[in-house]
Amino acid sequence: MSIFRKTCLFMVFVIVMLVMTGCLNKQTPTDKIYELLETVVATEKDFEEQQDPLVELERKEKVLYDQIISLGMKEFDQIVKLSDEALAVVEQRKEHIDREKQSITSSKEQFVAIVPFIEELEEEKLREKANALHQTMLERYETHEELYENYSTGIQYDRELYNLFKQEDLSIDELEEQITKINEIYAKVLKANETFNEKTEKYNDIKLEFYKEAGLDIKQKSE
Template sequence: MKKLVGLFSVISLGAMLAACNSNPEKTVYDHLEAGVEEESAYTENQSSLQEAEEQEQQWYEEVIELGMDEYDQIVSLTDQLISSVDQRRDFLAEEKNGIEAGYEEATKAEAEIESIENEEAKAHAEEVQEAIEQRYESYNSLHDLYAESLDLDQTLYELLAQEDLNVEELEDHIDQVNSKYDELKEATDQFNQQTDTYNQAKRAFYESADLNVTFD
């Protein structure tokens, strides 16, 4: 049976800063938290992707329970499945735009790091930038795998709609789908880990820089 993806990845930790005078630490903070705001569409799309995946799973299970004497219903459901894949492609593109915008904003903080006089805070700020890069790289891998899984899902639904369905071909393709989902699960776990690392590095920087920050 085709597996449900269940792709949920957490966004970076948000923080609020009490009023303070402008300094390099505050400028770094501003860029990092502006990056979180730029990613806001990402969390919204995670919910949309999850809902679409769950609906597809339901339709898929209905299709495989139908016999060929109910072919018209099979075609109707597979049309809905393929439309859902197209919708998920749109969600994925919007999500990537949010990640890209957040990354571009957060990396602007790097220019201010050399101006930080507090050596401990400076070291933590450098760790933040390293974490940003690793998280971004991890997301790109996750995105590419998800895009590949969408193509495999669409092919699966097209196979199910064939009146002269080849069962062996279908089973082979389902194996490919599930194998890709295993890769996707691993990449999701890696991205979540990189996000946790980024959150921890950011918190350590804010604390060492004596910024009066309240975390979400």
């Protein structure tokens, strides 16, 4: 056999091996969806980290609020001092809710890339499950947007309240009106938060169903 023929055969062998390697390493739509979903989990880590600090700040502010309303106008200087402390806590809450929002926004930017891979799924049942997953997550994002907007409005109302406390000529009517606004907006926050948690739970359930339907070894994938 000539050197030329040997070289040609070798080149054909290399090409075949490269093609086979490419086929073996090629990700399926299911694999790509899995990777995207797990990336979303990592992206929302910062969101999770805001929960405990927010709850603690809300408790701290409640203590300050209770102290303020227990004081009389003879202790106005103390009311002003406590109001300033409460305002500082409100600003810290704002920082945490903004970081939470940024994390959810980044999560959504990652998640929307799932659509073309869903369309590539050949099994109808698997595709239906993936579509349900996609729709539920979009509803979850929408609910968080509502939650964030209402919470931000609540923060603004809280600012107004503590600045009112710093006015010596504050009337009972003004105070009651502001507290009513605050109670109403946080009722909306509570409702949105409950819906958000429900959507999160539903999403996680559907995601596990999708993994099982796709035959993914979740334990192995997670390692």
